[in-house]
Structure formats: structure tokens, C-alpha cells
Amino acid sequence: MNAISGAFDWLADGANWQGEKGVWNRLAEHLDFSGTCLAVACLIALPVALVLGHIGKGGALAVNISNVGRAVPTLAVLVLLSLTPLGKLGDLPTLIALVLFAVPPLLTNAYVGMREVDRAVVEAARGMGMSGRQLFLKVELPLAYPLVMTGLRSAAVQVVATATLAAMAGEGGLGRIITAGFNLQDTPQVVAGAVLVAALALLVEGVLVALGKWFDPMRRRAAA
Numbered sequence: 565m566n567a568i569s570g571a572f573d574w575l576a577d578g579a580n581w582q583g584e585k586g587v588w589n590r591l592a593e594h595l596d597f598s599g600t601c602l603a604v605a606c607l608i609a610l611p612v613a614l615v616l617g618h619i620g621k622g623g624a625l626a627v628n629i630s631n632v633g634r635a636v637p638t639l640a641v642l643v644l645l646s647l648t649p650l651g652k653l654g655d656l657p658t659l660i661a662l663v664l665f666a667v668p669p670l671l672t673n674a675y676v677g678m679r680e681v682d683r684a685v686v687e688a689a690r691g692m693g694m695s696g697r698q699l700f701l702k703v704e705l706p707l708a709y710p711l712v713m714t715g716l717r718s719a720a721v722q723v724v725a726t727a728t729l730a731a732m733a734g735e736g737g738l739g740r741i742i743t744a745g746f747n748l749q750d751t752p753q754v755v756a757g758a759v760l761v762a763a764l765a766l767l768v769e770g771v772l773v774a775l776g777k778w779f780d781p782m783r784r785r786a787a788a
Contacts, residue, residue, distance in 0.1 A: 570752025571759060580756075585740070587760065593736030594764065598727045601659055602720055605666035610712070613671045617678020617708070618700050627675055630668045641665075658730045665726055666719040673715025677708030706781040713776040717769055724765045728757075738764065 574580055581587040609630070616623035641661040681704050689703045731739030738761050745753030 567751045567755050571755035574752045574756040575759070585744070587738075587741070590736060590738050590740055591760070591764070593740075594724070594727055594738045594761075597655070597658075597730060597735065597737055598662075598720075598724050601662040601727070602666055602723050604659070605663045605670055605719060605723075606716070608663070609667045609670035610674055613674035614678060614700075614705070614708075614712075617675045618696075618704060620679065623675045623679065627668075627672050630671045655730065655735045658727075658735055661729075662723050662726060666723050669715045669718040669722070671715075673711045673718070674708065677711030677715075678704055680711070681707045709781055710776075713772070717772045717776070720772055721765050721769050724768050725761060728761055 575587075579586075583589065612626060613623070616626055641664060685703060685707070686699065689699050694702070727737055728739030728742060730737050731743045738757055741757035741760065742754050745751070745755075745757060
């Protein structure tokens with residue numbers, strides 16, 4: 565209980581929010597790194613999943629291969645990459661580890677979303693003379709959108725939470741607050757850092773839920 569009250573006292577101290585080691589700077593570093601990892605993972609996973617889901621071939625193999633990454637702890641991947649020549653390239657090992665962690669939910673949800681589109685609807689669209697591109701953009705993708713967004717939210721929350729490991733590789737972010745607390749044997753600071761990470765993950769989840777509803781193509785069609 566003292567650690568919890570001490571954590572809120574730590575958060576209430578304005579001095580802990582200022583400067584290079586302050587919360588605001590660490591938060592900016594965390595968001596920048598997490599956003600970069602998520603963007604790279606989306607660029608890798610979503611095109612593959614959507615195309616394979618559209619053509620209906622090779623998707624199961626791709627999903628199974630990507631899910632192998634879930635069986636390997638991110639910290640283990642980070643340590644192994646740090647021991648290779650890549651460890652000399654700054655934050656690249658951490659970036660690779662987090663991207664590998666974010667790809668499975670993105671790829672799996674996007675592929676499943678495409679394959680679960682009602683085949684009767686797809687055949688009806690083909691019967692109306694739609695091309696493959698029109699079918700993909702106007703039928704399959706809008707109907708798969710909810711599952712695609714679910715995968716994006718899952719990946720985003722996982723990356724935000726796991727990016728705290730970047731501190732163990734000497735990178736910035738909110739994880740540095742936690743590691744600094746461990747080094748100083750300051751339990752309230754460790755708890756405060758954990759609270760900040762949890763709050764950020766919840767905020768990211770809420771923002772993506774709101775954006776998902778706002779950009780939902782089916783909602784826009786219903787409104788039109």
C-alpha cells in the first residue's frame with residue numbers, strides 16, 4: 565500500500581515530469597518507438613494477409629509461420645539479436661523484436677477477416693461484373709474491416725506494453741523510469757512507471773476503438 569501511495573506521490577511531483585529523464589520526454593520516446601514498430605509491422609503483415617485472403621491461397625501457412633513468433637518471448641529475441649552484429653546498430657534489435665511480436669495478430673486477424681467474408685456476397689458481386697480489384701476494395705475489405713482493426717488494436721497494445729523492454733537495451737521510453745527505479749531501489753518509482761505504461765496502453769486501445777468506429781466503411785455506407 566505504501567508503494568502505491570508513494571507511486572502517486574511520485575507522479576504528483578512536477579519535477580519528475582520535466583527534463584530529459586522526465587515523464588513527458590520518456591512518453592514521447594515511447595510513442596515514437598512504438599509507432600515506428602507498429603507501422604513497420606503493418607507494412608509487412610497487412611498487404612500479405614489481405615492479398616492471401618483475397619486469393620485464398622497460402623494464408624494458412626503464412627499464419628502458422630507468423631504464429632511461431634508468439635512462442636518465443638520477446639525478451640529472448642531481443643537478447644539473442646543483441647548478441648549478433650545487429651547489436652552494434654543501435655535500436656535495430658529492439659525494433660526487429662517488437663515488429664516480430666506485432667506481426668502475428670495483424671496477419672492472423674486480417675487473413676481470417678478476409679476469408680470469413682460471406683462467399684455468397686462475393687459470388688453475387690462477381691455476378692454483377694465486378695473486377696477482382698473492385699471486389700477486393702468494395703466488398704471484401706469493408707466486410708473484413710472489423711477483424712483487421714481488432715488485430716491492429718491487439719498489436720498496438722502489445723507493442724506499447726512490450727516496448728518497455730527497450731530500456732533493457734539502453735533505449736528510451738517509459739521503461740527507463742522502471743529500470744531507473746530498480747537501480748535506485750525506489751519501489752514507488754517502479755510502480756509509477758508501470759502505471760504510466762498501463763495507462764498509455766489503455767489510452768491507445770480507446771483511441772483506436774474510436775478511430776475504428778469513425779472510419780468504419782460500413783457505418784459510412786449506412787449513414788449515406
